[in-house]
Amino acid sequence: MSARRGQLLFEGQDWDFDTIQRIYDSVSRVAEKDLKLDTYPNQIEVITGEQMLDAYSSIGMPLFYKHWSFGKQFVHNELLYRKGVSTLSYEMVINSNPCISYIMEENSATMQTLVIAHAAFGHNHFFKNNYLFKQWTDAEGILDYLEFAKGYVTSCEERYGQAAVERLLDAAHALQRQGVHRSPRRQRLDLKAEERRETERHLNQEQIYNDLWRTLPRPRNSAGPAPIDRRQALLDLPQENILYFLEKTAPRLEPWQREILRIIRLISQYFYPQPQTKVMNEGAATYIHHRIMTALHDRGELSDGAYLEFLHSHTNVVYQPMFDSPHYGGLNPYALGLAVFEDIARICMEPTEEDREWFPDIAGSRDPDEVLKDVWANYRDESFLGQFVSPRLIRKWRMFNLADRVDEPALEVDAIHDERGYRKIRRALARQHDVGWRDPDIQVVDVDLAGDRHLILQHNVVSGVLLAAADADSVLQHLADLWSYDVVLREVDPGSGKVLKEHRASPKHPHSTSASRP
Amino acid sequence: MHIIDRRLNPGGKSLANRQRFLRRAKALVQRAVRESFKDRSIKDLDRGGEISIVRDGVHEPTLRGSGTGGDRDYVLPGNKKYVEGDTIPRPIGGGSGGIGPDAGTGSGEDEFRFMLTKEEYLSLFLDDLELPDLAKRRLTSTESQGQHRAGYTTSGSPANLSVIRTMRNSLSRRIALKRPRPEEIARIDEEIAKLELLGDAEAEGLVALRKERDRLVARNRRISYIDPIDLRYRRNEPTPKPVAQAVMFCLMDVSGSMTEHMKDLAKRFFALLHLFLTRYYRHVDIVFIRHTDLAEEVDEETFFYSQETGGTMVSTALEEMLTIVSKRYDPNEWNIYVAQASDGDNMQYDNPKAASLMADSIIPLSQYVAYLEVGREEDPMPSGSVPRRSDLWQTYEGIAQANGRLAMRKVWHRRDIYPVFRELFHRREARQPGTQV
Numbered sequence: 001m002s003a004r005r006g007q008l009l010f011e012g013q014d015w016d017f018d019t020i021q022r023i024y025d026s027v028s029r030v031a032e033k034d035l036k037l038d039t040y041p042n043q044i045e046v047i048t049g050e051q052m053l054d055a056y057s058s059i060g061m062p063l064f065y066k067h068w069s070f071g072k073q074f075v076h077n078e079l080l081y082r083k084g085v086s087t088l089s090y091e092m093v094i095n096s097n098p099c100i101s102y103i104m105e106e107n108s109a110t111m112q113t114l115v116i117a118h119a120a121f122g123h124n125h126f127f128k129n130n131y132l133f134k135q136w137t138d139a140e141g142i143l144d145y146l147e148f149a150k151g152y153v154t155s156c157e158e159r160y161g162q163a164a165v166e167r168l169l170d171a172a173h174a175l176q177r178q179g180v181h182r183s184p185r186r187q188r189l190d191l192k193a194e195e196r197r198e199t200e201r202h203l204n205q206e207q208i209y210n211d212l213w214r215t216l217p218r219p220r221n222s223a224g225p226a227p228i229d230r231r232q233a234l235l236d237l238p239q240e241n242i243l244y245f246l247e248k249t250a251p252r253l254e255p256w257q258r259e260i261l262r263i264i265r266l267i268s269q270y271f272y273p274q275p276q277t278k279v280m281n282e283g284a285a286t287y288i289h290h291r292i293m294t295a296l297h298d299r300g301e302l303s304d305g306a307y308l309e310f311l312h313s314h315t316n317v318v319y320q321p322m323f324d325s326p327h328y329g330g331l332n333p334y335a336l337g338l339a340v341f342e343d344i345a346r347i348c349m350e351p352t353e354e355d356r357e358w359f360p361d362i363a364g365s366r367d368p369d370e371v372l373k374d375v376w377a378n379y380r381d382e383s384f385l386g387q388f389v390s391p392r393l394i395r396k397w398r399m400f401n402l403a404d405r406v407d408e409p410a411l412e413v414d415a416i417h418d419e420r421g422y423r424k425i426r427r428a429l430a431r432q433h434d435v436g437w438r439d440p441d442i443q444v445v446d447v448d449l450a451g452d453r454h455l456i457l458q459h460n461v462v463s464g465v466l467l468a469a470a471d472a473d474s475v476l477q478h479l480a481d482l483w484s485y486d487v488v489l490r491e492v493d494p495g496s497g498k499v500l501k502e503h504r505a506s507p508k509h510p511h512s513t514s515a516s517r518p
Numbered sequence: 519m520h521i522i523d524r525r526l527n528p529g530g531k532s533l534a535n536r537q538r539f540l541r542r543a544k545a546l547v548q549r550a551v552r553e554s555f556k557d558r559s560i561k562d563l564d565r566g567g568e569i570s571i572v573r574d575g576v577h578e579p580t581l582r583g584s585g586t587g588g589d590r591d592y593v594l595p596g597n598k599k600y601v602e603g604d605t606i607p608r609p610i611g612g613g614s615g616g617i618g619p620d621a622g623t624g625s626g627e628d629e630f631r632f633m634l635t636k637e638e639y640l641s642l643f644l645d646d647l648e649l650p651d652l653a654k655r656r657l658t659s660t661e662s663q664g665q666h667r668a669g670y671t672t673s674g675s676p677a678n679l680s681v682i683r684t685m686r687n688s689l690s691r692r693i694a695l696k697r698p699r700p701e702e703i704a705r706i707d708e709e710i711a712k713l714e715l716l717g718d719a720e721a722e723g724l725v726a727l728r729k730e731r732d733r734l735v736a737r738n739r740r741i742s743y744i745d746p747i748d749l750r751y752r753r754n755e756p757t758p759k760p761v762a763q764a765v766m767f768c769l770m771d772v773s774g775s776m777t778e779h780m781k782d783l784a785k786r787f788f789a790l791l792h793l794f795l796t797r798y799y800r801h802v803d804i805v806f807i808r809h810t811d812l813a814e815e816v817d818e819e820t821f822f823y824s825q826e827t828g829g830t831m832v833s834t835a836l837e838e839m840l841t842i843v844s845k846r847y848d849p850n851e852w853n854i855y856v857a858q859a860s861d862g863d864n865m866q867y868d869n870p871k872a873a874s875l876m877a878d879s880i881i882p883l884s885q886y887v888a889y890l891e892v893g894r895e896e897d898p899m900p901s902g903s904v905p906r907r908s909d910l911w912q913t914y915e916g917i918a919q920a921n922g923r924l925a926m927r928k929v930w931h932r933r934d935i936y937p938v939f940r941e942l943f944h945r946r947e948a949r950q951p952g953t954q955v
Contacts, residue, residue, distance in 0.1 A: 020521050028519070045522045054531040071539030072576055074532040075632035079568065082633060098520075105525055166538075174579050322596025331595065400597040402606070404590040410605040416597055428591040440583050459581075465588030467581055474579035 009301045015109040020044065023113045024120070030295045031121040035288065035369060039124040040099040040139065044116065047102045052092065053077055055102060059271070060092045062100065063146050065153035065263075067169050093119035095127040097139040110306040114313065117292040122285025129377045130280070132273035135184065142270060149263045156256050168257055168511055171478035172243065172264040178442055179243030179265040180272045182435075231449060238443040238458075241265070242479070245444050251453070252484045257511055261482075276435050279381045283337010286318060287372070290338070320397070340385070341372060343393050354391055386430030391422045401428045406464055440467055442489070454486035455479070460494045466501055467491060476505040484510040539576070540638065546571040551634070551642045552936065567639065570631040644794055665754045674751025683750035691748060697741040698734040706731045763801040764853040764885075766792060767839050770821065771860040772808040773830045780892040784859030785822055786935045787890050791857050794943065799853065805842055809835035811865070815842060831868045832860065832910060836875040849883040856880060856887040862908025869913045877917045881924055888942060889914055889926040 009026055010019050024044065031037045047055070057074035058064035090107055094100040101119040103112055127133050138145075157165045172179075232238065239245040243265040247258045274281070293314075297307040320335040321327040344362065347355045348371050351363035362371050375384060395417045401424055403414035415421030415428070431437050446456040457479075459467060472489065480487040484507050491501040540547060550569040600606075634642070670683055706727055713724045768788045770781070795802045806821035807813055810828030813835040839856070847854060864872065881887055891911055907915075911926070918924045927938045 017521055017523070021519075024519055024521075041519065043520045043522065045524045047524045048529075050529050051524060051527070051531070054529075057532050057535065066534050066538060068535065068538035068542040068576075069578055071532065071535035071537070071542075072630075074536055075539060076630070079632045102524075166542075170578075175581075177580055177582075320595060323594035324596060324598075331593070397595040398597040399593055399595050400600055402592045402594060404592070404608075406587060406589055410607050413597075413600040413602060413604040413606070414591070416600060416602055418602070421602060425593055429593045431591065432593055438583075440581060442581055461588075463589040465583045465590070468584040471579040472581055474577075475581050478579075 007301065008303055009113070009296070010109040010306075011303065013108040013110075015112055019109055020046075020112060020116075023109070024116055026296060026301055027113065027117050027121060027292055030292045031117070031125075031288070034295060035291060036373075037121055037125040037288070038128060039121060040097045040128050042120045042124065043098040043100045044120060045100060045102050046105055048105055049081075052089070052102065052104055053081060055092055060094060060102075061146055062094070062143070063150055065150045065169075067173070068166065069173060091115040091119045093123045093127075094142075095123075095133060095137055095139055096142050099124040099127065099139075108309065110302070110309045111313065113296070113302070113306075114289055114293060114310055117289035118285045121292065122288035123281060125288065126277070126281050126284045126376055129373070130273070130277060130380075131378055132277055132380055136273050137270050145266065149267065152259065152263065156260065160256065164511075165260070167481075167509070168260055169264070171482050171511070172261050174475045174478045175242050175246075175482075176264055176268045177439060179241060179261075179268040181241050181244070181269065228446065231446065235447060237447075238445045240441070240443045242442070242444060242457075243268070246479075246482050249447075250483055253482065253511060273380075276380045276382070276433075279333040279337045279340075279433060280376065280379065280384050281337075282334045283339075283341050284372075284376050286314075286334050286338045287341040290314060322398075336385075339393055339397070340388050340390075341375075343390050344368065344371060344375065344388055347390065352392070358390060359388075382430045382434035382436075385433055386426060389426045389429060391417075394422055394425055399425050399429070401425050437462060440465075452485060454488060455483050457487065457489040459489060459491040461491050461500055462494075464493075467503075469501075469503075472503050473505065476503050477508065480505040480507045481510050483507070540642075543571060543576050544642075546575045547634075548642050551639060568631055568633050570629040573630045576630055640793070640797060644797060664757045666757050668753050668755035670750045671753040672749065672751070674753065678751045678754070680750045680752050684744065684748050687748035687750065688744045691745060692741065692743070695741050696737075697743075698738050700738075703731065703734050703738065706734065763803070763851070764795050764799040764855060765803040765805060765847045766795055766855045766857065767805050767807060767842075768821070769807050769809070769835045769839065769856065769858040769860075771810075771830055771832070771835075771863070772821075772824075772826045773810045773863070774825075774827050775830070775861050775863055776892075777894065779894065780859075780861055781822055783892040783929055783932060783935060784890065786932065787859065787888075787929075787939065788857055790935065790939045791855065791888070794939075795855060803847070803852075805839075807835050807838050807842075809838070813838035829865060830860075830863045832858075832864045833868050833871040833875055836872060836880060840875070840879055843883065854884040856884050857890065858888070859890045859892055860910055861893070862891045862910045864909045864913070866909065869909055872910070873913045873917060876914065876924070877921070881917070881921055884923065887924045889918075889924065890938075891926065891928040893928060893930040 009022050015023075024042070031039070053074060055062070056077050057070045064070065090104055090111055092102045099120065101116070101124075103115050103119075107115060127137075127139065133139070153165060153169075235249055236245075243261050246253070247261045247265065250258075253261075293302065293307065293310050296302045297304075302310070318332065318335040318338050320332045321329075345368035347359050347363050348365045348368040351359070356363040365371060375388065379387070398417055400413055400417065401415040401421070403412045405412070415424035417425070441460040441462065443458050443460070444455065445458045448454045448456070467489075476487055476489055486504065486506050489503040490499050491503075492499055547569065550571050554567070554569055670680060710724065710727050710731065713721060713727070766788075770776075770784055772781075792802065792804060804818075806816050806818055808816055808821055808826070809831065810826050811831040811834065812828065815838065816824075835858075843849065843854065876887070889910075891908060911928070914924065914926055918926050925942050927942065929935055929938050
């Protein structure tokens, strides 16, 4: 880092657009020269508090279709804000290209610097480089797609009535979490690949050819695959993306209804990486803003006063109350992420014996930036915490694992910060951040095509946690209305195959064609 | 990098969603609003405010794991004294509550709280009520004249000139009459200049061209660019507007027999009526007239809080009101509403006079007269028994039957006020036509 004494970027609280430009240039110098971040082009938008409230209620997106649930969100946030229960966040950033960061007009100049470093460079770098975002979200197209979605929903409202569209959206929202593909699907082979595969198969056949097989008697009934297999193959089952399944196979939906289901599904997919990378995303942005602000201060571009103001707000953000404190509300993703990243940097620079043993690949590599960038690009919360939480951090935070077993009368301290506990704690921590464990595993498994066409879903129960019953029943009702025939959801213990609980629903007001036509 | 200032963008982006939410939860919100009326003082009746509705009514279900049951692990920071194998009693409240990362989400809160603006509050509060005989039939001439656009005319003041219409007419006239375009003349000028350069001033072509040019210029001059015939002016038509002002007379008996409780009832009724009127009229005056056996106009404070002694003569108040009307509120310009509150006592010999004043003078010039008889809180109201009918009640009853503009109700308790009010002003399908003024 150069030790050149620079000109102060600003003095006092006030800022104008020239100040923002100066701040941005300075921050981007540090981000690009020192940290070598790779970001989308930035677009910074100054907004008011009221506009921030608006943005909250449409999940931060600048445009969104209309639905009462966003209004509900809005009135709720408004009350919290008016009563001073919660303050508005300083910024909001959208994973798009160009990357849009909203900054609040009330922020002081120091806060604007922090916010630009945090959002326009921290989050931006993460969005552009993390594999989950790369794989699942289309930063180029999202705003255009939302515009299309908004227009499409509006035109449907005009044509089919607000009530019908609202009901459909209610149903789709209820299934939104089951509207994502959790793993990449099989790509259709192109002709060349197909040909190559064919020749390989042929070759293989020739190699293992043995005339002896010909002499074996044929099995009696080789009438093709069993009916269930065939049905599953036809309907592409089992299918965990329920909205996708409905869009493609629900027997009685109209084309516009399928399109709306598709819109909800794609938007849901776009947001899917966010909860999976919460700790990393916030941790990375926090780590980056801390580095940048410190660098600016070192260069003399930030005054001591401004730097203290920054530290004050920074420490508020990364405050982690202990479990017995009345303020405890779970692990703070900002604090946890930052702590692990700082720990990784330390391990790279000055590893202890223990670190060398636990992290042979990175200990003492003396290039923390490269290591961190690799981590930011290739992990999500679960894998990241599972691999980079060090014993030292566990000791520092004095973490312990509390086991709540259904057949035990009391909770048990399962592991503490000692030699035997590190791996257990780390595994439990990773699991706590794993969507695979957090979200229930629900799949469409079968349709009774020969009988009354009822749809069969299965919830593979993990460690005995059933679905919240009241909610499950209302969602199932929505599902039945979409499917227009009966729906069954079985909660099954995957080990024994035993059905633990069964929910059923019959369509009451199907969204189907006959009902809506006069 | 772009910096964009969005602060001046039109606000209220969430308004549509907010309205959808209110519509969705209308039944719940309305009930909550009406219940909140009980706890509010009259002064802040017309303010917006926080209300809470049942969370279930606006719940959005999802498929999610239940908060209880099953095996769970929690990694927590800040271990002070635990060692491996220690046990901690399960927190009371069952299941995991309290320490788990899910604690506090999902269940627990069963109320959804939010703020309503003043407008939203009032419109929900007074929804499906309407004023009887909303507007005066006779209109005043001066103030209530409005203007509205009504097509175009061929004459008018220059300020009202419609440039677009005028130019459109001018263009079509120029095309129809084949007015030569300036470019044409310029082109001929150019050709003439070219030929003149060649030197042969008297060449045949040149002469013809000059002639043509003169013809075009003459035609150009004859057919003007804008002719008076093209002119169009925006026309405004005066429209009568209904009188948008109302006066509300509050009459109240303040003799010794009226208790604080009765006055409170009356006050609530007056407050509601005032609130309601302000929704329909731009300007609402209130006149307070209190009476014993003498009537006088007073201010609000005195009206509600000072005690007087004396007999009761209702007719004095009615007379006082008529005097004020004749002095200040011309019935042709003001919509007059009368609300009278009393415990029903009146001097025996005053009743005929009050009745005739009411029937012959007050009702014809008012839009609506409401008589509210207030009873003691502890008044016995055994179901089935016929309540004693007061002097005034009997007096007015005959008038009320003959004339739809007088409405009368009796209330005993605070909680009855709003229902009675609603009953009086409930939107009616078909109203009887009132007598002509």
